[in-house]
Amino acid sequence: MALTLIFSLFLAACSGGKDEAKDPKPEGNDGTKTEKPAEPQVLNLTEVAELPSLDVSKAEDAASFQVLNNVMEGLYRLDKTDKPVPGVAESHEVSEDGKVYTFKIRKDAKWSNGDPVTAKDFVYSYHRTLNKDSAGSYQYIMGDIKNVNKIINPEDPMYGKVEELGVVAKDDHTLEITLENAVPYFVGLTSFATFYPQNQKFVESQGDKYALEANTLVYNGPFVLSEWKHEESWKMVKNDQYWDKDSVKLDEINVNVVKDVGTDLNLYNTNQNDLVGLSSEYVDQYKDNADFKTETEATMWYLKMNQKNPVFKNVNVRKAFSQAIDKESMVKVILNNGSVAANYLVPANFTNIDGEDFRAKYKDGFHAFDAAKAKSDWEAGLKELKKDKVEVEFLVGDTESSIKLATYIAAQLEKSLPGLKVTLNPQPFKNRLDLENKGQYDFELAGWGPDYQDSMTFLDMFVTDGGHNRMEYSNKKYDDLIKSAKTDLSDLKKRWENLQEAERILLEEDAAIAPLYQRGRALLVKPYVKDVFKHGFGADYSYKWAYIEGKQ
Known part of the structure; x- marks a missing residue:
């Protein structure tokens, strides 16, 4: 069964002449x-x-x-x-x-x-x-x-x-x-x-x-x-x-x-299902099974912070959220499926130019886990907001694995950011999409898989009023960089650098979203x-x- 993720850059013929x-x-x-x-x-x-x-x-x-x-x-x-x-x-x-x-x-x-x-x-x-x-x-x-x-x-x-x-x-x-x-x-x-x-x-x-x-x-x-x-x-x-x-x-x-992994696994073991994705508690149990497979994906998960809420309008609050979560422990203990802790949006090993991966310039990403720095930025944000306590709602999926991950994230945030209270709002997938599209959430556990093999598929989501922005983020310089990368392909190296700079602005300067991990999957087939x-x-x-x- 061909389940290995292939990272091959394809190009349509657009360099001149007729190509049939x-x-x-x-x-x-x-x-x-x-x-x-x-x-x-x-x-x-x-x-x-x-x-x-x-x-x-x-x-x-x-x-x-x-x-x-x-x-x-x-x-x-x-x-x-x-x-x-x-x-x-x-x-x-x-x-x-x-x-x-x-x-x-x-x-x-x-x-x-x-x-x-x-x-x-x-x-x-x-x-x-x-x-x-x-x-x-x-x-x-x-x-x-x-x-x-x-x-x-x-x-x-x-x-x-x-x-x-x-x-x-x-x-x-x-x-x-x-x-x-x-x-x-x-x-x-x-x-x-x-x-x-x-x-x-x-x-x-x-x-x-x-x-x-x-x-x-x-x-x-x-x-x-x-x-x-x-x-x-x-x-x-x-x-x-x-x-x-x-x-x-x-x-x-x-x-x-x-929705329940245990039920899904029972179906697999009784030959009623031919493939099952494993949550963390089952990985060690089945990792020596002949049917066990792992795959790395170009899918990213992150926290999406809605600036419609005055709390998340504050950049120091967003930076605090970005640095408050121990992602290494999260992927090793909570996920345990080959996922990789990430401080970036564009995945590793997804696109390259002249043999250089997109991640080469900012390999480690931005705003890595740092509880002390998170607390400092949080306190600065609360001071600017004239608050000493904040309550926010966390929009998540209603599956067992989603709620388990969200519970860990909420606990990490509350531990690192004194005065914060996070309430989970689990919703069926269709409802969650509807609430996101209407902007009716405070912050959300969100994921994105690429639609085509170019870094643009991750980065153009967050232009002002973009169809998948839905969190009232706006930065003119970011918009201009994305526009340039879309319209000027005369210098592919320069385009590459513009996209790298756009990601830096989005994540480092503005902390518009808080990356969590690049997804891996453990499964039985x-x-x-x-x-x-x-x-x-x-x-x-x-x-x-x-x-x-x-x-x-």
Whole structure:
């Protein structure tokens, strides 16, 4: 089973001349055809939360993106090495200036209801996502496309004018996308859920019910969602309309919502579940088990401090929070799963330039654990606030592991910062996202996995009024550095330095968030599960090429 995280920097061809990418391997991502094994092709999995949204215009979380990656397909998708390989598009060409991409839509691409997938489905989907009435927070990820940032800016004369978007269906099988600037990651970005097509006729026929149930969504990926029992389970089955169905060996994927690790482990040990993530108390017990695996991820966890609360408007308070937690003990004792204590936002071993990792300049990050310094900054903050006591609410998930981690963090904060009282507010995943998006929290335990392989995927979240800012952080110098890194790729080394400086401002000067750890995972995986591909960015797993073999 391919569960190792791959850290390979991919570049779309945008350095000049025409570059055409054709699919030389129609039978799969590695060019080999494996006969379907005789045993039942059924994969059984669990998730800790309900799916918040399967509307590609509104989805914003890892759980939703995971399902969408397997029931839908964009122009390209990621293979086992995180290289973008043709999906709905069979090939593409790039203009000499690297700004105009022409994608050829394959003629055998179909929706699960039999309708053809056309270039117009992409135009409609992008327009719908960027509509000024859209509730989605992921509009910004399309910002590389011409006019997007104007279309989504309420202060711009072009606001809401989606017809000005740089995306045109030249005919049913030719999609032209014009970018504001040449970027090194655009082809890979088309594999992300926000860039998937939508069937206009079907969407409009469903009205307000669209994407709320398994039968109010139409699919174009390797699988279709056949059942969705909210808060309980969902089922994916093989899509017989999928253009590359011969590469899909699994007939069925069953996913049950299980919040308790002990229950999940019991399901695994009784062969009702094929994969289980282990919390700290089970790692030592199972680390010598033949099924035991570990994986390092480019996913970061941190405290998100809402400056809407006057307490967190104070920079000394934020610096105190950043330095008050013993992260080394946290990852070794509370997590115990291979996670690494982190004082940074952009992960280690995620991106590099000329062989140098992004972390090289500020390897140790900023505001490491220092109880004495945390107390000093806290006292300075309280003095400025004219307070001697502070009570704040801590928004966290409602799973067993989330509450355990949050309890440790709260205890550390109260221990290091005299006069602080922290009250936990555990919420189901969907509720937590809603409270965050509305800015109705004091501080939050938040995580972020990369959407594409560039440091920008972590850093552009925190620009003023950004879709994932939602904590009223604003710094003009930070905004300018991010804007420069987005628009000027003439000097990649300078761009790199601008992004490093932006991270320093965010974490050292402003302490806008308090990094905690870079996530690792300890898990048990049944040996008969083959070729589930773990991705370093975007959705976590692809099941297109997975199969079951050797199950007793």
